[in-house]
Each structure stands twice: as C-alpha cells, then as structure tokens.
Amino acid sequence: MTQSINTSSHVKLNFALHHASGQTIDSTFDKGAVELTIGDGNLLEGFxxxxxxxxxxxxxxFMVPxxxxxxxxxxxxxQTIKRHQFGPDMVLEQGxxxxxxxxxxxxxxxxxKTIDGDNVVVDFNHPLAGVELKFEVEILEVS
Incomplete structure (x- = not known):
C-alpha cells in the first residue's frame, strides 16, 4: 500500500520555486533531493x-498565493533611516x-530601496512578499 503524505510524514523530495513570471528562485532538481518532516517548521505551512x-x-x-x-x-x-546610522565606511547603494x-x-x-541625501529607505519585507509563486515538487519517498 502506498503511503500518502500527512502532517507528520518524513519526505524525500525535489522541489523548485519559481516566480510567477517563470524565473527559477531555487531548485533541488539539479542539486539533489532534500528530506524533511512535515510540520517541523523547515517548510512554510503554505507549501x-x-x-x-x-x-x-x-x-x-502548485500556484501558491x-x-x-x-x-x-x-x-x-x-523604514527611513538616517545615513549616519550606517557607519562612515559603508557604501550604500540601491539593492x-x-x-x-x-x-x-x-x-x-x-x-x-532609495537614498535621498541623509535619508535611506530600507525595505524589511521578505524579498518574495507579495509574489505569487509556482511550487513544483517531485515526491521520491514517504515514510
């Protein structure tokens, strides 16, 4: 009998995370499979x-909103942070x-994000916040 993945399964899988535009963000398909236990916090609940x-x-x-x-x-x-709070030797640039x-x-x-005189705008959102993601998985083993 084939075992299906549940909330405490140990799983060996390959995955790829793609931006909705198609750009690959991360993939194990060319690096080798990963193993994880569902519910252990290593993978976001939505995935x-x-x-x-x-x-x-x-x-x-899967498309993940x-x-x-x-x-x-x-x-x-x-957040807007004053330039002097970064230290005198730090070279600041967008990105x-x-x-x-x-x-x-x-x-x-x-x-x-931006530098305007003494004001530096810093974005503390996750870089993938607000992005719909394509999550591709290949299940290799379930135990």
Whole structure:
C-alpha cells in the first residue's frame, strides 16, 4: 500500500520555486533531493499544505498565493533611516542587503530601496512578499 503524505510524514523530495513570471528562485532538481518532516517548521505551512495527500512518484506543480507563502508586501515595513546610522565606511547603494538587529538581538535583513541625501529607505519585507509563486515538487519517498 502506498503511503500518502500527512502532517507528520518524513519526505524525500525535489522541489523548485519559481516566480510567477517563470524565473527559477531555487531548485533541488539539479542539486539533489532534500528530506524533511512535515510540520517541523523547515517548510512554510503554505507549501506543506500542497504536499498533503501526495504519494511517492507524484510530480506536481502548485500556484501558491502571497498570503500562503511569504505574505503580502507591508508598506509599514519600509523604514527611513538616517545615513549616519550606517557607519562612515559603508557604501550604500540601491539593492544592497543590510543586516540590522532588532530589540531581541535577532538578525533582521533589509534591502536599501532609495537614498535621498541623509535619508535611506530600507525595505524589511521578505524579498518574495507579495509574489505569487509556482511550487513544483517531485515526491521520491514517504515514510
């Protein structure tokens, strides 16, 4: 009897994550399979839910809306920071990823969006926030 994926299954799979435009963001198809346990927090819930019910040998593609992937883009996550807060030797340019620490001393990456004189706008949204993603999976083993 073929075992289907449930909320505590151990799964070996290949996956590819594609931007809705078709650009490949990440893929294991050319690197080798990964193993994970459903519900262990290694895969976002929106992607895990696509796997439930699949069996060894399944090769499926799912469209995952932003709210089930990396969330919607939140304008409140755009912060204006004064240039002098970055340090005198840092070369700032649009698209630069800068690491900050929050109040709990957790690393918080942000992307420089604009630089206007002493004002630097940093976007703390996930780079894939607001993006519909195509999630392709090939199930190699379920236990």
């Amino acid at each position: 895990e839910s696509c796997l439930i019910g699949l069996v060894t040998g399944d090769h499926q593609t 932003p709210q089930e992937a990396f969330g919607q883009h939140n304008p409140a996550n755009l 630069l990823v800068v690491s900050f620490s929050d109040a709990a001393n957790t690393e918080l990456p942000g992307v420089v």
